[in-house]
Amino acid sequence: MRIAIALVTTALATVPAIADIVIGRDNGGVVRAYQAKVQALHSSGERVVIDGVCASACTLHLNLPRNQICATRRAVFVFHSATDAQFGIPSWRTNDEVMNAFPPHVRVAIGQRGGLWLNPISIRGTALVPACRGHQ
Numbered sequence: 235m236r237i238a239i240a241l242v243t244t245a246l247a248t249v250p251a252i253a254d255i256v257i258g259r260d261n262g263g264v265v266r267a268y269q270a271k272v273q274a275l276h277s278s279g280e281r282v283v284i285d286g287v288c289a290s291a292c293t294l295h296l297n298l299p300r301n302q303i304c305a306t307r308r309a310v311f312v313f314h315s316a317t318d319a320q321f322g323i324p325s326w327r328t329n330d331e332v333m334n335a336f337p338p339h340v341r342v343a344i345g346q347r348g349g350l351w352l353n354p355i356s357i358r359g360t361a362l363v364p365a366c367r368g369h370q
Contacts, residue, residue: 256283262290265316265328269335272297283366284309284359294332296340296362304366309359315350324352 255275262268268291275282275298282295284305289312295303296311316328329350333341340362347355 254281254283256285257288258286260288260292262292265291268294297335300364303363305359305363306366311357311359311362312354313344313350314354315352
């Protein structure tokens with residue numbers, strides 16, 4: 235019995251701890267890059283803590299399971315229309331793709347505020363994801 239406990243204790247000590255990924259200020263970027271990043275986080279099981287502004291493509295983190303993302307009282311999600319990198323005009327195809335990827339409650343919240351346009355929409359983090367425990 236003591237050997238089994240020692241083996242289990244040793245095995246647990248060698249398993250790397252999953253650290254929280256804290257987002258304090260992320261203004262987004264290329265949608266495809268964030269889709270890949272969020273997919274990797276989903277697979278890793280790491281928890282994402284939104285602790286500030288998460289804007290534009292960063293909001294794709296909202297596609298993580300609700301038990302894998304949380305928001306502090308400082309968290310704000312900022313949404314806007316995707317724009318064509320070459321011409322700087324709204325990309326309705328990318329908007330549709332992003333909106334369809336969001337969970338239903340996020341689509342509803344964006345729709346209640348007029349939808350994705352060039353003018354940004356800010357939504358308090360805890361209105362969209364659970365509040366973090368253990369983070370101020």
